[in-house]
Amino acid sequence: MALRRRRRPGPELTASLTGGAPGLPAPSQLELDRRAFRARRSRRSTLVALVSTLVFAVVVYVGVTNSPGWPRVQTTFFSLSNAREAFPDILRGLWLNVQVLVIGGLCVLVLGLGIAVLRTLRGPAFAPLRLLATGYVDLFRGMPLIITLYLVGFGLPALRLQGLPTSPFVLGTLAIVLTYSAYVAEVFRAGIESVHPSQRAAARSLGLSHRQTTRIVVLPQAVRNVTPALLNDFVALQKDVGLISVLGAVDAVRAAQIEVGQTFNFTPYVVAGLLFVLLAVPSARIADGVAARARRRQQSGSVL
Amino acid sequence: MSAVLDVRGVVKAFGDNVVLRGVDLSVDEHQVVALIGGSGSGKSTLLRCTSLLETVDDGQVLLDGEDVTDPRVDADAVRRRLGVVFQAFNLFPHMTVLDNVTLAPTVVHGRSRADAREEAHALLTRIGLADKAGEYPDRLSGGQQQRVAIARALAVHPRVLLLDEITSALDPELVGEVLRVVREVAAQGMTIVMATHEMGFAKQVADTVCFLDQGVVLESGPPEQVLGEPVEARTRQFLSRVIDAGRL
Incomplete structure (x- = not known):
């Protein structure tokens, strides 16, 4: 159960071993041959990978651009002028998505942790709480997000209760958090x-x-164990915040939709889609890094 | 002398498997009791029942005369008066050595941080690990981890120290350093109950040796008697197996 603050000697160690650590005798001819072979093999694999990637890219490019419908698709989905025109509105919309993401993400962490702790309580006294938490998880994990959005976004305001928020931004965030x-x-x-x-x-x-015990001993270790999985869910959340557009909130997706409705050109959707991808890339890389670090911790020194 | 710990007719079963069939054991202040016996004889279970990590199915455990097996007793308050060291160390991997040792004094006993740190440093010096205070447990050897675990248990000034086969997970060369610490703690008057496979150590340190067999204390007495001239046939059989294995 090695934990995070421990830095595994990574590349530095490998480098010092192949370079000959100070104090070690000069490598034998056998070892030198092995190193030369490893270097040759690694150069060859890189070359093979490069060539095959290139060939694949060319095949896809030629295949797509030579398809009968390509000129039409190009003007409807990849029109540069449409993209330029729609971009500022979509970017403004994306800011709303980012707000939902940050506020929603924090609420999800707090609520999720609370429910998880309730579910692990032991003893008959906590049975109702445990049952409630289990029911909650069953309900909202099973319910499609889009239906939760409709129920919360259109159902809650329809109650016409005093003080209940009616903004699609708040209600959309609430549904996503649930x-x-x-x-x-x-x-x-x-x-x-x-x-x-x-x-x-x-x-x-x-x-x-x-x-x-739960607070000081169990939870800190638990959170570290599931950080990669949490980051994965965060990446998923990043794109699902685009669904609040179904409630009428003018986010990136909705802004694109408005643009499309005016021009009948689908390029704004592609623009919005690419912006979401750009938004997701950094957290995806962070998730990769965290997962890789966890892997290194568990199998230090292994070559597999 | 008054009995610090008094175990009376304790029964414990896991499903159909009856592990303790009525164990009696009395431990006086400053006494060191060694529990010996084969695997599955109930040594660890007896210690776990004493530290209330398991509930007994019958019988009583009295700590300073108080029946701690009474469900109306606050189990947390009882555990505060006990120190437990486990076979697998069970240090908290996300805390430094110092934090491991000061956790219970500060969180459970409400002592000030500075106060607890000062005593922890003194304890770590005693076990020869003062320079490891800032390290995390997984950077330490098994023997060092187990010594920290002993310091962690001592930091709360327990009435009784319960040691559950604390050298069984260690390389033979590391056993000595842990036993040295236990010997020193015993010499300072700590009341200790230890389950152990180290017969030689039991012989040197224990005042009383109890041989557990099939869930009862089959034989108990001074180490010279139980380990030297056992009365019961089962004890002799067990000891001859231990000698064959080169452990005595």
Whole structure:
């Protein structure tokens, strides 16, 4: 159970080994041959990869641009002038998506963690809470997000209750938080259950209460174990915030839709789509990095 | 002398498997009791019942005369008066050595951070690991981790220290450093109950050796008697197997 602050000697160590660490005798001819072979093999693999990628790209490009409908598709989906015109509105809309993402993401973390903790409570006294949490997860994990959006976005305001928000921004965020909390709660629960029971035994035998044990000993380890999975859900959330457009909030998707409705050219959708991809790339890379670090921790020194 | 720990007729079963069939054990202040016996004889289960990590199915455990197996007793408050060291160390991997040792004194006993740190440093010096205070447990060897676990248990000034086969997960060359710490703690008057496979150590340190067999204390007495001239046939059989394995 090695944890994060420990930096594995990564590339530096490999470099120092192949370069000959100070104090080591000069490498034998056998080792030198092995290194030369490894270098040759790695050069060859790089070359093969480069060539095959290039060939694939050319085939796709030629195939698509020579298809009978391509000129038509090009003007409807990839029109530069349409893109330029729609871009400012879509970017303004994307700002709304980012706001939903940040506020919603934080709420999801808090609510998800709370539900996960409720689900792991033991003892008959907590049965109603446990049941409630389980029911919540079953309901919102099973319900398609789009239907939750409709129910919350159109159902809640229809009640005409005083003080209830009616803005599609707030209601859309609420619906997304409801759905994603259910997913994230399950991720947290998996993390809590991945902490070995002996940790709990050790904490309890020091006199810590159940609550103190959960907060100080179990949760910190649980959160570290599931960080890659959480980041994956965050990437998924980044694109699902575009769904608040169905409630009429003028986000990137809705802005594109308006543009499309005026020109009957679909380029704005492509622009919005690419912006979402750009938004997702950094967090996807962070998720990769975190996952890779976790992998390195678990199999240090292995070449596989 | 008064009995710090008094185990009376404790029964514990896991499903159909009856592990303890009525164990009696009395531990006086400053006494060191070694529990010996084969695998599955109930040594660990007895310790886990004593530290209330398991609930007993019958019988009583009295700590300073108080029946701690009474469900009305606050189990957390009882555990505060005990120190437990496990076979697998069970240090908290996300905390430094120092934080592991100061956790219970600050969080459970409400002592000030500075106060707890000062004592933790003194404890770590005692076990020879003062320079490792800022390290995380997985950077330490098994023997060092187990010594930290002992310091963590001692930091709360327990009435009784329960040691559950604390050298069984260690390389033979690391066993000595852990036993040295236990010997020193015992010499300072700590009341200790330890389940162990180290017969030689039990012989040197324990005041009383109890041989557990099939869920009961079959034989108990001074180490010279139980380990030297056992009365029961099962004890002799067990000890001869231990000698064959080169552990005595």
